[in-house]
Amino acid sequence: MLTSSLREQHAGLAAQLGAIDQAIKAGKPGTELRKLLIEFSGKLTIHLAAEDRMVYPQLQSSPDTAVAAMAKRFASEMGGLGAAFKAFNHTYNAGAAIDTDRAGFAKAFGGIVAAIVARVKAEETELYAAVDRLGKA
Numbered sequence: 001m002l003t004s005s006l007r008e009q010h011a012g013l014a015a016q017l018g019a020i021d022q023a024i025k026a027g028k029p030g031t032e033l034r035k036l037l038i039e040f041s042g043k044l045t046i047h048l049a050a051e052d053r054m055v056y057p058q059l060q061s062s063p064d065t066a067v068a069a070m071a072k073r074f075a076s077e078m079g080g081l082g083a084a085f086k087a088f089n090h091t092y093n094a095g096a097a098i099d100t101d102r103a104g105f106a107k108a109f110g111g112i113v114a115a116i117v118a119r120v121k122a123e124e125t126e127l128y129a130a131v132d133r134l135g136k137a
Helices: 002-025 030-060 065-091 095-100 102-136
Strands: none
Touching: 002 030, 002 102, 030 065, 030 095, 030 102, 065 102, 095 102
């Protein structure tokens, strides 16, 4: 089922965020943190593309207007989170940028993690639940 694969991707992304957090706490060099961020960013991009191709079109074309509206809202909100992550990634685009502002990096990373965790929770409880319901209909 589609949502089980997406949920597995969420778990993998969460594990990567945890690894980055541990690397920050361990004082790993910025170059190592940057490599971890690049890996995370790549997997996040793949995950978001899967949602864009399979989840949103299915829900937005639902005859249930509440489900279609929810899908549009989620798609719109994702743009804001994507922009925030892109700005974070741009600010800390090299190991030296991370090393120069370790406290700022850690704080910004914490904000990104909180936003992603909230998004994942909402997706799994609302968005993916709607996909599952439609699949069983």
